[in-house]
Amino acid sequence: xxxxxxxxxxxxxxxxxxxxxxxxxxxxxxxxxxxxxxxxxxxxxxxxxxxxxxxxxxxxxxxxxxxxxxxxxxxxxxxxxxxxxxxxxxxxxxxxxxxxxxxxxxxxxxxxxxxxxxxxxxx
Amino acid sequence: xxxxxxxxxxxxxxxxxxxxxxxxxxxxxxxxxxxxxxxxxxxxxxxxxxxxxxxxxxxxxxxxxxxxxxxxxxxxxxxxxxxxxxxxxxxxxxxxxxxxxxxxxxxxxxxxxxxxxxx
Amino acid sequence: xxxxxxxxxxxxxxxxxxxxxxxxxxxxxxxxxxxxxxxxxxxxxxxxxxxxxxxxxxxxxxxxxxxxxxxxxxxxxxxxxxxxxxxxxxxxxxxxxx
Numbered sequence: 001x002x003x004x005x006x007x008x009x010x011x012x013x014x015x016x017x018x019x020x021x022x023x024x025x026x027x028x029x030x031x032x033x034x035x036x037x038x039x040x041x042x043x044x045x046x047x048x049x050x051x052x053x054x055x056x057x058x059x060x061x062x063x064x065x066x067x068x069x070x071x072x073x074x075x076x077x078x079x080x081x082x083x084x085x086x087x088x089x090x091x092x093x094x095x096x097x098x099x100x101x102x103x104x105x106x107x108x109x110x111x112x113x114x115x116x117x118x119x120x121x122x123x
Numbered sequence: 124x125x126x127x128x129x130x131x132x133x134x135x136x137x138x139x140x141x142x143x144x145x146x147x148x149x150x151x152x153x154x155x156x157x158x159x160x161x162x163x164x165x166x167x168x169x170x171x172x173x174x175x176x177x178x179x180x181x182x183x184x185x186x187x188x189x190x191x192x193x194x195x196x197x198x199x200x201x202x203x204x205x206x207x208x209x210x211x212x213x214x215x216x217x218x219x220x221x222x223x224x225x226x227x228x229x230x231x232x233x234x235x236x237x238x239x240x241x242x
Numbered sequence: 243x244x245x246x247x248x249x250x251x252x253x254x255x256x257x258x259x260x261x262x263x264x265x266x267x268x269x270x271x272x273x274x275x276x277x278x279x280x281x282x283x284x285x286x287x288x289x290x291x292x293x294x295x296x297x298x299x300x301x302x303x304x305x306x307x308x309x310x311x312x313x314x315x316x317x318x319x320x321x322x323x324x325x326x327x328x329x330x331x332x333x334x335x336x337x338x339x340x
Binding site (some may be wrong): 238 | 246248251273274304322324326328331335338340
C-alpha cells in the first residue's frame with residue numbers, strides 16, 4: 001500500500017462495556033482496521049475509560065469478557081492507546097487500574113490529537 | 124466530494140437514520156457523491172424488508188432503497204452485526220447488500236469525509 | 243474540525259466533554275442537542291462562553307421540530323441539512339460525539 005493511501009484512523013471510545021454493545025462492536029472494527037495497514041489509534045474518554053479496567057469478571061452476567069482483546073492489540077501493531085486524564089480522574093481510576101499500557105493526555109492534548117486525524121470513528 | 128456515511132441505530136427507534144438519510148439527500152442535491160452508507164450495530168435493521176410502518180409515516184427502508192436505485196449509493200450491512208440481530212440475505216430490502224467490516228474501513232479510506240450517525 | 247453533537251446537555255455529558263476537548267473549529271448541534279442552543283436553558287452560559295473560541299451551529303429542522311425556533315441563542319448560527327453538508331466539507335475531519 002502506498003504512503004498516500006495511509007490514513008490516520010482514530011477510534012473514539014466514550015461508552016462503558018456491557019451496558020450496551022457499542023464497546024464490543026467498536027473493538028471488532030479496530031481489529032479489522034489493523035488488516036488495512038492504516039495508522040490506527042484508540043482514544044478513551046468519559047465512560048470509555050471503564051473499558052480498560054482490570055479484573056473484569058463477566059460470568060455472572062453470562063456475557064463474553066472481551067477485555068483481554070485490548071491486551072492483544074499490540075500483536076496487531078495497534079499500540080497507540082490514549083486515555084483522557086480528566087475522565088480517568090473523575091472516575092476514581094489510576095493508570096495502574098488499567099489492563100494495558102496507555103498514554104495519558106490532558107483534554108487539550110486529546111483535542112489536538114483529534115484534529116490531526118483523517119478519520120474519526122465513534123460508536 | 125465523496126462521502127462515506129455510518130448509521131449505527133435502527134429505524135423508528137432513534138432519529139439517527141433519519142438524520143443520515145436527510146444528510147445524504149442534501150449532499151446528493153448539492154452535486155456530491157455518497158459513495159457508501161455502512162449500517163452497523165442496530166443500524167442493520169434499516170435493511171429489513173419486513174418493516175411495515177403505518178400508512179401515514181415515512182418508509183425509512185424504502186427511502187434507503189430509492190437512494191440506492193436512483194443515485195447508485197452502495198448500502199452495506201455489516202455481516203456480523205446483521206447475523207446477531209436476525210437480518211439475513213433473505214429479508215434484505217432492495218439495494219442493500221451484506222458484507223464485512225472491511226467495507227467500513229474501506230469507506231474511511233476511499234471517502235473524502237466519513238460522517239457517523241448514531242445514539 | 244467539525245464536532246457533531248446529538249444529545250441534550252441535560253441528560254448526557256457529550257456537549258460538556260466536547261467543549262473541554264475542542265480547542266478550535268466548529269460545533270454542530272443536531273437532534274436533541276439543539277436544546278443546548280436555546281435561551282433560558284441551564285447550558286446557555288456555557289454556549290455563550292464557547293462562542294468566542296468556537297463557531298456554534300444548530301440544525302434548524304431539528305429546532306423547528308422541537309418548537310424552539312423563536313428561542314435560539316444569539317451567536318449560534320442555524321443551518322439546514324445543506325449547511326450541514328457544507329460544514330462537513332469545510333472541515334477536514336469530523337467527530338460525532340455519540
